[in-house]
Amino acid sequence: MESIEGEPGDFKVTLTSYPRYIDPIKCTGCGECAKRCPVTAINMYNLGLDDRKATYIEYPQAVPLAFAIDIDTCIGCGLCEMMCLAKAINYEDNEKKSTICVGAVILSPGSEGFDPSGMDVLGYGKFANVVTSEEFERILSASGPYRGHLMRTLDREAPKKIAWIQCVGSRDVNLCGNGYCSSVCCMYAVKEAMIAKEHSHDDLDCAIFNMDIRSFGKDYEKYYNRAKDEHGVRFIKSRVHTINEDSTTGDLVIRYTDESGQTNEETFSMVVLSVGLQIPESVTALARRLDIELNNYNFAVTDPFAPVNSSRPGIFVSGVFQGPKDIPGSVTEASAAACAAGTKLAEARGTDTKTIEIPAEIDVLETETRIGVFVCNCGINIAGVVDVPAVADYAATLPYVVFVDQNLFTCSQDTQDKMKEVIKENNLNRVVVASCTPRTHEPLFQETLQACGLNKYLFEMANIRDQDSWVHANDPEAATEKAKDLVRMAVARAGLLKPLKEKKISINRRALVIGGGVAGMNAALGLADQGFDVVIVEKEAQLGGLSRDLTVTIEGADIQRYLLELVDRVTGHEKIQVLTESLIVGFSGFKGNFTTEIMVGPGMYERKIDHGVVILATGANEYKPEEYLYGQDYRVVTQIELGKRLEVKGADDISKVVMIQCVGSRNEKNQNCSRVCCQSAVKNALHIKEFNPDAEIYILYRDMRMYGLLEDYYTEARQQGIIFSRFSQDNPPNVEATDEGIAVTFKDHILQRDISITADLLALSAGMVAEDTEELASILKLPRNEEGYFIEAHVKLRPVDLANEGVFLCGTAHSPKLISEAISQALAAASRATIFLSQSEITLSAVTARVDPDLCAACLVCVRACPYEVPRINEEGVSEIDVALCHGCGICAAECPAKAIELDWYEDDQVMSKVEALLEGVL
């Protein structure tokens, strides 16, 4: 991206496309070019650990699946051009400039791993067996340089002991200037250790050298505990001093100082440097060109209350460019940015959409079965190994096959046009294509069927490329036989296929938001600003939720002022209806068509609301401590109470404060970390220092989890003389009330003795507890975890969706989080909901389960086995599966003891026809 000119809603973006030398549109991804390329180059996808060709594709899952020429290493021999039957090679390709007009821009340029070459003491680049975590990730990968075998780089020996060194390029102002925490390295190190143990054939010893373990994400603490307690991963609290190599063995000797101050040495066969995330130079240059403001670490500057808005209006940011974060956070933020951009583009929605005309479907059930088989050469990809004419001849002998053809590239536009003619001319009513994988090409061929008036489910593919010619290249004869088998199997199934109807359901374009806190209100605005009607249901008399008790963010932003503005915008919005003192008492329907019964206060009259989606934003509360004299002595308060007190009374009257972390978190009752309490403590401590610079403040913690840019505040707190002292879970501080104050005794691990402080005030960093949603969850049939937080559909890939379609999740109802994170997530939920709300109807897959009521014994097996709780026993006393809710996995069909359930398109006889065709004549 060269430049962005213009105003929000009307940007002109100038792009430079660098030459690929292979036309990605013509390229079929066959890879013949790379196979013939005589030049070897370093494979940077595997971080230089192995080689590739000059003609290459970065990795097998790359999108687009098209090759390119690495012109720096290409010798211009012309072999690839000669081999390419798709005529995609173009040595004359050159840089092209283009401009596009858009209304908004989202920047997600990402980050790079920190390069530790400059850190002499760690030995990277000097000692072969010191690798970065990114390299180790490739080593562990099945598609990596060692094919997933755990080996060290020097001698390809299996390591017996591996050490991870945390915070390389993070939390380090001295050596690299990256004062922030990269947020992800603790968790990936634990994961790498766990996977390495899995891959190792011996009892691999894994040790992670760390300052703090920052497992602050949802359920991360449980994973950390499992690694520690069940899998024996060792966690050593230490910043490593130096790494030296034993030159005879290649082993590495780590010198480190432990918590008691003693210097130790330990030898490992391999060392992994957990490198942090860093904004690359190319991205800072981009930001400069686009006039986007960056902070001192080159992350985009954003406001805590507008976390995806860059400094330039109409340009939004997401991912690590916004600040260090993990995959769930990045995916969430990406959706949030899409929502923020979408609100500005609502008017233009759908204006560029083109619709395809589909002719009426031909009835095929009453006519005789006529199968057409199209065998693809895929250039020489298939034909170079498989005897395609022989396969085509064979196909012609199979039952019901009335037409066979072979094509150079079946997927090419001209072949598709020809195929349409052939289908019509020959009255084909089932089509088999023997070519590549349905994963990429099934939709294309199905469209061709539809264009001929054939139902798209009358189609079957035989994968004679990926599953045959590509993997049996050295045995053409066997490959040809296999191709015949695959075609015979496909033809057998095709003969049994029936047309299936894809149900269309209309969408009610109104959203219900449950919970009127910061998250709920932001989600509502995200939708209402795009023109959708929203109803917010709030059980309290006022909007605001937990944030009504909060004062400022750690960055100093005024929460109450923000809240006031937010409530004003919500209540004044013509598309938003707010129901306060309201309770949900009934819920029915499915995605796009829900009905919710609500008792609306204060009169408690009943209302029924029809809506298309639900956004859950039920929130969480501060834990009410039972520990450390809370509630018994007025001098013991929680962080929220302390925050309020500072707002009202300041801190002139407090000279000594002790804070205890992890109260109600990371214990047996609540295993998880509450994420926000470390920063609450530091925030309040810094405030006290502002009011009263002489105040003595002690923060007793287990791990300081000042992730991301919060780390700066932790550094500042230490610089201001706030004392941080670590305690272990099995030896918590002892608290006693005396007339002089609250006496707190704890063990200082450097002095190795107990210290007693008599404080004016003891602040407990009480964790977060999910709002009580037991009843709501049972009414809406939604899954919650042990701690009462709702469970998302997929932690990484679908972080704000619930498995129940049409239901979305945001804010602290998902897990504890900061306000800015809750706002991001709220926008993300709104964005995901928009996918439903932006269309008047949706088409469902026809691959769904169906019950034969005559056979059903109402045994409840399907009801219990369905992962989505779809089947129910209806009024007739038999199981019924709502196709609008069915996900099409087929578990119920396999489990049904009465064999009363079939999964359409995968009916038992359709599946078994393939087995029978394959094994025809064997017995």
Place this chain on the structure above:
Amino acid sequence: MIVAEKKPVEEIIDYVKDFKKLLIAGCNECVTVCEAGGKKEVGILASALRMYFLNEGKKVEIDEVTLERQCDHEYLEEIRDRIDKYDAVLSLACGVGVQFMAEKYFSTPVFPGVNTCFLGAAEERGVWSERCQACGQCILGETAGICPISRCAKRLLNGPCGGSTKGKCEINKDLDCAWQLIIDRLKELNRLDDYEKIMPIKDWSTERAGGPRKVVREDVRL
């Protein structure tokens, strides 16, 4: 519901190994619900037996059928026209169905494919437990809805015995003491007085002690 368990394939093979034409008959009631003898299990067993016989070099024909219920004449009649084709029937119904089949088709050997276990409930998918012994004189009204006949190892009417420890039965520490359950529930219902009442000696004549039982309902008889 009647709860049954699949018999081991080996045992079934032993029954039917000498026949040439077999009918495997499932039942679409209790044994389907407890996943022991429905259409699915019929298919699995038929396939297994076909392979067994072929492997043994025997030519055996195996057909499959699943009847709505094997404890009703009308449903059993559905196979009357072809029953003579078979040397034997393997019934996956409960003991009732197997016997009814045997009574109806007197000259065809009928073998059980499941072990009928008890009258019970599905605690969860895959876990069934006994709740009733069909004693014919229900006392649940006196015992807080918890049956000491089926759930107390000693069938005590005035329990618990001295072997009740921490709410568990002495014969098995995983087994709740039925009388503990009864007392707990009486307490909950505020009916502990019932516990003080001595229960008279039970009339066991309606149970097995009176020989095989029969219910005749003149009001519904045709």
Place this chain on the structure above:
Amino acid sequence: MRINYPGTIRIIRLPCTGKVDVIHILRAFEKGADGVYVVGCLEGECRFSNGNLRAKKRIEQAQQILDAIGIGGERAQMYNLSSADGPRFAEYAVEMTEKIKKLGPNPLKKAKEKMAA
């Protein structure tokens, strides 16, 4: 990735291993397959929540039956991998092929020949 693996296997596509039933596996052996293996997502990573765990139990059930009737339960196996695990797919194909080669052909083939003779 085009990694070579033995030409001994033919793949049947299903939406989820949760769709696999005991009878599907038995029927394949009944028709003469020498081995059957089911490849699903990694445990805990099922696209449909728990289909692969259901499949695992059904494979175990099929194995027991195959053992009981003299075909051999080892001929049926379950493997788990991620869609990015091409090399492992090939490894499993090799492993399964070697296992079946060691066990020899489906005993029903010999039995059938004997009967024909």
